[in-house]
Amino acid sequence: MRDIDEVFSALGRSAFRSRFRLGSKEATYLRQKGMETIRDHARDLICARLADADPTNDGRQTPMKNHPVFIAQHATATCCRGCLQKWHGILKGGPLTQEQIDYIVEVIARWLAGQDIPPPQYVREERC
Numbered sequence: 001m002r003d004i005d006e007v008f009s010a011l012g013r014s015a016f017r018s019r020f021r022l023g024s025k026e027a028t029y030l031r032q033k034g035m036e037t038i039r040d041h042a043r044d045l046i047c048a049r050l051a052d053a054d055p056t057n058d059g060r061q062t063p064m065k066n067h068p069v070f071i072a073q074h075a076t077a078t079c080c081r082g083c084l085q086k087w088h089g090i091l092k093g094g095p096l097t098q099e100q101i102d103y104i105v106e107v108i109a110r111w112l113a114g115q116d117i118p119p120p121q122y123v124r125e126e127r128c
Contacts, residue, residue, distance in 0.1 A: 001103050002089050004110065010087070011076060020075035026068040027117045035109065042069045042108045043101065046078075050104075051096040055081060072108040 011017045022030065030038055049061045062079040063070045073079040077087035084090040088107070090100050 001100065002087075004103075004107060007076070007088060007107065008110070017075055017077060020071055022068055022071055022112075022115050022117065023065065026065070026071055027115070030068045030112060030115075031117055035113065038068055038112060039105055039109050041067070042072075042105045045069050045073075046096070046101055046104050050078075050081060050084070051101065053093055053095045058082070068112055069108060072111045076107045076111045078104045078107055 033041075045067075049055060055061060059080045059082055062073050064074060065071065070079075077083040081090075081092045084104070085092050088103070090096070090104075096104075
């Protein structure tokens with residue numbers, strides 16, 4: 001596995017990876033659930049979709065929207081086993097180890113923590 005700082009430096013030079021941002025729906029979900037819950041979601045999604053030696057639909061298993069983790073996976077090249085190998089040095093063909101899963105979750109969480117998520121908008125109620 002590569003050093004996380006090196007990975008983020010390389011990701012920052014990728015026009016494709018740099019274009020990803022959380023939409024308002026995903027940002028609201030992250031704000032409402034909190035980072036610890038989203039980290040749990042990331043772990044569950046990685047275990048369900050990427051941990052096997054040969055994941056089902058590898059390369060097409062991660063949606064591009066509807067959950068902050070999905071957006072973060074594409075932004076951090078943790079979306080499929082091919083990207084994990086190319087960007088992170090995690091070889092294809094074997095199941096992910098606990099150490100690798102922890103690393104992937106940390107990469108996703110770091111990207112999410114770096115997003116500029118606006119505070120919730122409060123609507124002031126008019127009173128008589």
